[in-house]
Amino acid sequence: MFTYETSVKLHDTDAAGLLFFAHQFTLAHDAYELFMESIGESFDKIINRSDYLLAIVHAEADFKKPLFSGDHLTINLTPQHLGNTSFTLIYDLRNTDGVSVGTVRTVHVCIDKQTRKKKPLPEELRKALLGRHQ
Amino acid sequence: MFTYETSVKLHDTDAAGLLFFAHQFTLAHDAYELFMESIGESFDKIINRSDYLLAIVHAEADFKKPLFSGDHLTINLTPQHLGNTSFTLIYDLRNTDGVSVGTVRTVHVCIDKQTRKKKPLPEELRKALLGRHQ
Amino acid sequence: MFTYETSVKLHDTDAAGLLFFAHQFTLAHDAYELFMESIGESFDKIINRSDYLLAIVHAEADFKKPLFSGDHLTINLTPQHLGNTSFTLIYDLRNTDGVSVGTVRTVHVCIDKQTRKKKPLPEELRKALLGRHQ
Amino acid sequence: MFTYETSVKLHDTDAAGLLFFAHQFTLAHDAYELFMESIGESFDKIINRSDYLLAIVHAEADFKKPLFSGDHLTINLTPQHLGNTSFTLIYDLRNTDGVSVGTVRTVHVCIDKQTRKKKPLPEELRKALLGRHQ
Numbered sequence: 342m343f344t345y346e347t348s349v350k351l352h353d354t355d356a357a358g359l360l361f362f363a364h365q366f367t368l369a370h371d372a373y374e375l376f377m378e379s380i381g382e383s384f385d386k387i388i389n390r391s392d393y394l395l396a397i398v399h400a401e402a403d404f405k406k407p408l409f410s411g412d413h414l415t416i417n418l419t420p421q422h423l424g425n426t427s428f429t430l431i432y433d434l435r436n437t438d439g440v441s442v443g444t445v446r447t448v449h450v451c452i453d454k455q456t457r458k459k460k461p462l463p464e465e466l467r468k469a470l471l472g473r474h475q
Numbered sequence: 476m477f478t479y480e481t482s483v484k485l486h487d488t489d490a491a492g493l494l495f496f497a498h499q500f501t502l503a504h505d506a507y508e509l510f511m512e513s514i515g516e517s518f519d520k521i522i523n524r525s526d527y528l529l530a531i532v533h534a535e536a537d538f539k540k541p542l543f544s545g546d547h548l549t550i551n552l553t554p555q556h557l558g559n560t561s562f563t564l565i566y567d568l569r570n571t572d573g574v575s576v577g578t579v580r581t582v583h584v585c586i587d588k589q590t591r592k593k594k595p596l597p598e599e600l601r602k603a604l605l606g607r608h609q
Numbered sequence: 610m611f612t613y614e615t616s617v618k619l620h621d622t623d624a625a626g627l628l629f630f631a632h633q634f635t636l637a638h639d640a641y642e643l644f645m646e647s648i649g650e651s652f653d654k655i656i657n658r659s660d661y662l663l664a665i666v667h668a669e670a671d672f673k674k675p676l677f678s679g680d681h682l683t684i685n686l687t688p689q690h691l692g693n694t695s696f697t698l699i700y701d702l703r704n705t706d707g708v709s710v711g712t713v714r715t716v717h718v719c720i721d722k723q724t725r726k727k728k729p730l731p732e733e734l735r736k737a738l739l740g741r742h743q
Numbered sequence: 744m745f746t747y748e749t750s751v752k753l754h755d756t757d758a759a760g761l762l763f764f765a766h767q768f769t770l771a772h773d774a775y776e777l778f779m780e781s782i783g784e785s786f787d788k789i790i791n792r793s794d795y796l797l798a799i800v801h802a803e804a805d806f807k808k809p810l811f812s813g814d815h816l817t818i819n820l821t822p823q824h825l826g827n828t829s830f831t832l833i834y835d836l837r838n839t840d841g842v843s844v845g846t847v848r849t850v851h852v853c854i855d856k857q858t859r860k861k862k863p864l865p866e867e868l869r870k871a872l873l874g875r876h877q
Contacts, residue, residue, distance in 0.1 A: 350773050351786050352631065354624035356678050357522050358790075361620050362531040362581075363500035370497065371752050378813060384753050385813045388491050388760075397496040401535030410624050411780060411787045447496075484639050485652050486763050490756035490812050492656075497754065505618050512679060518619050519679045522626075544758050545646060545653045625790050630799040630849075631772065634765035656759050665764040669803030715764075 380469035479506035514603035648737035747774035782871035
């Protein structure tokens, strides 16, 4: 499990006064970005210095509690369903009281940049995901 | 069915060169916003001059084709599962060739602003959704 | 002068109920993107099929009137200060009453992708800008 | 001076591979939000439990160096031009080498929520700004 601490910023909210729903996906993706950096697979490396990309093919979220500007969030990221060419990430968002306020799930597929076909996950990434597998 | 024409803007993309996944939700929500305006239930009215709000409790998306800055999109919105206090919207995103490049699904629950409890959907909204029900 | 019609979306606002200030720059940039497309210089072409890029080196905005979700906007874009390697764009945002609600100014410099040095503006772009020069 | 540590996220970049210019304003605003929280004037308090708001009437930025996804940023915020009803904030963005990569300036006016007229800055805010005044 990888943990990311953040907070809801004013620009994450909308005129209804709460977190705009799509930004829950963005905050979860920030956790994913820092997780990848922590295992030596930064997005900068994947985008500019690798032969593969990790395409998100499915994403979903549940919204359990309203979130306001300034709310602190702990996002716990857990890999699931680690396959040959794909993996799933589960994100649990908790407030300062430790209450789960929302969840996100993203499904990622490894794609060859040249052929645009699925390809096996890089071994380092597989190991890092396995090490944190639920 | 309600149709919204838009295009992928540069700020919808990221350094991987494609639409950032969370923005597919935002583009779908733009269609929802214009749909609501078209039936006389603008967000401004709901937020500032009504006793209810429509909370998104679940959202999911499939990403079928890469989308690039400048790509034109037709988003078709269809109501589904119209209940007493909730409804679901399905969005189908198509490119200029008419090919489905992605889908979004959002589940909305009507909440009383005072009590924060579920309440029946306003009759006008129910009728408008029913008129476009799949 | 190039004109772009749009509206303030819910995700452009924040919990204070108004347009989040940074999004005025984004809306102006959308006008710039469509202007470039209209003169055959789409961002997709510049990013993927050209030897130059147009870097924004300065941007500023004045905020004259509050803008709310659903507000319709007419953005008028006018080139100014067309130099050898740079140009300035002025954007005037008007509401449905024709009242100016805000302005944006962006300064763009043409950069060689290889050397990262300034280079003269492409002739087609220069002509297009000159044709609409104030 | 107030210091905020952050990093450029993938969603802050666009298909040109760099930070999308408008997001430099957003990152600076995040620093402002955390500064306000640090002095007991959180946006949540101002929006929901005060008789005033702080409207941004002008914003400008210089973009000195390209910023990429994953780049760490130190944002130093300094108040300037503290007036009776307004103040200016200067933000200096530095990379991990301590090099200034960009600046932002925002001008804020204190507005009475009822009358929508300018009003004097709250005393606590004035003191906090003065304590950090350049």
